[in-house]
Amino acid sequence: MEAREAKDRFYEAFANTARAIASPKRIEILELLAQTEYPVEEIARITGMTIANTSSHLQVLKQAKIVESRKQGTKVFYQNASLGVSDLLASLRTLTRARVAEVDQVVSEYFTARDSFEPLSHEELLQRTKTGDVIILDVRPTNEYAHAHIPGAISVPLGEIEAVVDTLPKSSLIVAYCRGPFCVLAPQALEILSAHGYETRRLASGMPEWQLLGLPVETNEHSSTQANAG
Amino acid sequence: MEAREAKDRFYEAFANTARAIASPKRIEILELLAQTEYPVEEIARITGMTIANTSSHLQVLKQAKIVESRKQGTKVFYQNASLGVSDLLASLRTLTRARVAEVDQVVSEYFTARDSFEPLSHEELLQRTKTGDVIILDVRPTNEYAHAHIPGAISVPLGEIEAVVDTLPKSSLIVAYCRGPFCVLAPQALEILSAHGYETRRLASGMPEWQLLGLPVETNEHSSTQANAG
C-alpha cells in the first residue's frame, strides 16, 4: 500500500502538469508567453477572453509552476517559467501534427497557404549569413523582439512592412521569422515583400525553437511590453 | 467567427493530445510502452488495473493516435505510435521535475536512494567504451531488451543478477541501465553488484532517451513479449 500510494503520487505529479496544459486557451496563452512576458489585460485582449477568465487560467498555470508572475505597479506580468515550457509545447506540436491530419487541415484553412516556398532551416540560415547578402526580419511585435531576437535581425512588425518595402536592397535574400512554425506573421509579411519583387524565404521555426536549439539570441534591455499583438 | 472557430479547433487539437496524457495511469502505461509492445493483459497486470479499465485507458490513447495496436491471435499488442511520445514524456518529466519539488521527494521515497553515485552520461559511456574495460548491462525484462538495446549490452534481467555475479570480471567497470531516469531496476542491480565488490555506475537515462539522442540501437528480431515486468 505504501509503495502503491507513492507510485500514484509520482505519476500524479506529471499528470498534473499535463492537466494544466490540456486546455486550448491555456495552450494559446503559453504560446504567447513563450515570446515574452505580458500583463493580464493584454493576454485577455489577444486571446479574446474576459479578464477574470484569463486570470483564472493563469492561476491554473501558475499553480502548476508553468508560468511565473511579476508585479509592476498595478499590472501583473506573466511569463513562462522556463524554456522547458517551449520544449513541451514543441513536443506536443510534433506529436499532434504527425498523428492528427486534422491539424494540417486547420492550418491550411486558418493559416491560409501563403507560403508555398520551402521554409528555411536554421542551418541553412546560418550558412547563408556567412556567405552574405541575407536580411533577417523579425516581424513580431516590438516588445517580443526586444525580449529576444536572432542576432542581426531587424525589427519590422507586420504593420510596418509596407513602410520599409523600398528601403531594402533587392539584391538580398529576405528571411522572415516570427513566433513559431504555425505563426502567420512571417508568411503575411513575405507575401507583401515578394509581391514587390523580393526574393523571400520563411524561417521554418520561431524564436522559442531557436532558443531551444541553444542558438545565440540578442536582447534589448528596456521597453517592456508596449506594443501589441493580434 | 470563421477564424475564431478555426483557431479554437486548432488549439483544441493540441489540447486533445495533452488531455489524453493527463492521467497518472495513462502516463504509467506510456512509460511502459516506451520500452516495447505489450498485450493488454500484461499491461493490466503490471499497472495493477482491471483488464476492462486498462482497455478503456488504451482506447483513449489510441483515439488520440498516441498508441497503436496490433492483433496477434487472441492478443492485442499495444505500443507507442512514435518516438515523439518518449520525447513528450521526457519534456513533461523535465518540466515537472524542475518545478515541483514534490517529485523528487516521492522519488527518494519510492525509488529508495540506492544510487548515491553520480550517474554516467551517455557521452561518458561512449568515451569509456573506446578505452575499453566497460561491461554494459541491460537489466530490463528480456522482451524489452529484445526490442531495442544499446549495442554490446548484455541482457541480465534484475532477477538474474545474483546468478551472473561471479561470471563478470572484477577488473571491468559495470554500467547498468534500464527504462529511464526514474527506473529502479538498474540501481537495484548495481546495489547487489557493488556489494560484491564491483565498480559500478548507473547510466543516467534509459533506452527511450538513448534513442531520442539518435544513438544506435541493436535489436533481436524474434521473441516478442514473453518475460514480464513489475
Added chain:
DNA sequence: CTATTATTCAATTGATTACTAGACTATAGG
C-alpha cells in the same frame, strides 16, 4: 465448441471545467 483475450456497455460515483458577474484588493497618482 470451448477457452482465452479484449472490447464494449451500462451504471455508479465523484469530480472537475469554463465561464460570468460582481465584490474585493492593491497600487499609482493627484
Added chain:
DNA sequence: CCTATAGTCTAGTAATCAATTGAATAATAG
C-alpha cells in the same frame, strides 16, 4: 485621502467529464 486602474477572488451556473467495475459481447485458436 480619493479615485481610477488592474487584477484576483467568490459564488453560481451549466455542462461535462472521468475512472472504475461487472456483465455481455466479439474474435480467435485449437
